[in-house]
Amino acid sequence: MPGLFDPVTLGALQLRNRIVMAPMTRARAGTARVPNAIMAEHYAQRAGAGLIISEASQVSVQGTGSAFTPGIHTDEQVAGWREVTGAVHERGGQIVLQLWHVGRVSHVSMQEGGHAPVAPSAVRGNVNTFTEQGFEPTSEPRALLREEVAGVVDQFRLGAARAMESGFDGVELHGANGYLIDQFLRDGVNRRADDYGGSIENRCRLLLEVTDAIAAEVGAERTGVRLSPFTVTWDCIDSDPGPLFLHAVRELDARGLAFVEIVERMNTSAATSGDGEGDLGFTPEDVRAAYRGALIVNGGYDQSRAAEAVASGHAQAVSFARPYVSNPDLAERFAAGQPIAPEAPITALYGGGAAGYTDFPPAERASA
C-alpha cells in the first residue's frame, strides 16, 4: 500500500512524497503584480512538499480580479517568477504555476480602460472582490462574444508558455472556485445560447479547449487541472453538478494529464465568499471512479485522512492549503511526527509583506 512519504510519478513530475502544497493567493506581489524576493523565500521555505502548486496567477489584465496578485503575462512577471522557481529548485522542490482568469469576479478599477469584466453571460455575482481600496461589490460583467472566446483560450496558452519560460515544472489550470472556467461550467452563470452554453458538453467546451491548448504548449504530462465540484464559491451555482462534473473528469481522463486536483470540501470562510455544501447526489468516490488517472485531493485533510486516501487508492497525493501557511515544513513535520503549528490568523492571509508570510519558523526552531 502506498504511503504519504513514498515517491510518486504524476506525468513528467517526479514527487519525492505525496504531500502537495495547495494553491494559495497571498496578495504579496504589490501594485506591480510582479513576483518578488519574499515570494521566492516563502515558496523556498515550503520546498519539502512533493509538489508546490503556486498561488493563482492571472493570464491577462482582463483575467485580473483581486489586489496585489501576481500575473504571468509580462516579461517582468516572467523574470520575477524565475527567481521563485530557482529558489524552489535549489532546495530540491518542484513547483507548477496555477493559471487564472477570474471572469466576472472583478471590478472595473482592475480592467483596462475601466471596462466591464467578462463572463459567459451578463450575470453579476452577488459578492465583493478585494481591490486596492478594500472590498467592493463586483462590477456588472458583459458576456464574451462568440468570436472572443478563442482569444481567451490563447491567453491561457500564452500563460502556460510563459510559465515554462519562468522555469516552472508544469502548470495547473484553475478550473475551480467560481472563476471563468467554472463560470462556463455552471448553468447559474452560463446562460449562453451558442455552442459554449446549454448542454453539459457545451458548458465543458471552454475547459477542454483550454486544457488542450495548454497541453499542446507544454505537454499533457506537465498539465494539471483543478476543479471544485462540491463547493460553491463566488455565487457560482449549478442546478445539477453531479452529471456535469462526472462528464468533465471523464473527458479529462481521456487526455492523459499529469494530474487532476479535486477540491472535495472547503470549510473555510477565509478563502472564499461562501461555501455551498450538502448532499449533491454525488461523492468524491464517484469522481474517483470516473477519473482513473493521477488524482490529487484537497480540502480539510489532516495527516491521517491523507494517509488513508493515498493507501486506499482514492488519490495519488493530497494537497494542503491552510496548514502550509503556518507550517513551512509541513511534510517534514508529518514525517518526523512533530506537532503542527496552530492555524495562522486570518489577518496574515492576504496582503502585506513578510509578517505572517515568511516568518513562520520550521519545527526545529519552533521548539528551540
Ligand SMILES: Cc1cc2nc3c(=O)[nH]c(=O)nc-3n(C[C@H](O)[C@H](O)[C@H](O)COP(=O)(O)O)c2cc1C
Ligand atoms: C489564503 C487562501 C488562499 C487561497 N487561494 C487559492 C488560489 O489561489 N487558488 C485556488 O485554487 N485555491 C485557493 N484557495 C483554496 C485552497 O487551495 C484549498 O482548496 C482550501 O483552503 C481547502 O484546503 P485546506 O483545507 O487544506 O486549506 C485558497 C485558500 C486560502 C486559505
